Amino acid sequence: MATVVRIFRPAKNAMQSGRGTLGTWLLEVEASAPVANDGLMGWAGSADTAKQIRLKFATREEAVSYAKRQGWTIRLSEPNERSIRPKSYAENFAFNRVS
Numbered sequence: 001m002a003t004v005v006r007i008f009r010p011a012k013n014a015m016q017s018g019r020g021t022l023g024t025w026l027l028e029v030e031a032s033a034p035v036a037n038d039g040l041m042g043w044a045g046s047a048d049t050a051k052q053i054r055l056k057f058a059t060r061e062e063a064v065s066y067a068k069r070q071g072w073t074i075r076l077s078e079p080n081e082r083s084i085r086p087k088s089y090a091e092n093f094a095f096n097r098v099s
Contacts, residue, residue: 033048
């Protein structure tokens with residue numbers, strides 16, 4: 001069975017206001033074995049240890065070429081770009097403002 005990897009650019013943390021560290025791309029191996037619950041301890045576990053692999057790359061092309069060299073099946077997720085609508089400070093107090 002071929003290993004399936006997901007390549008994506010993660011969203012910024014909710015605790016961050018800056019966007020300086022958003023340039024990295026992540027490669028994650030998707031789980032191929034189901035997660036089983038342990039009845040005694042209540043922990044969730046799996047026999048698939050490859051799902052713990054999480055690699056960082058500077059560009060999408062580097063991540064894709066690495067996955068191809070390994071012979072993995074790639075699932076590429078394009079990032080949603082943020083659109084900023086410039087507005088003036090006076091728009092905060094406009095009469096027709098939607099709350």
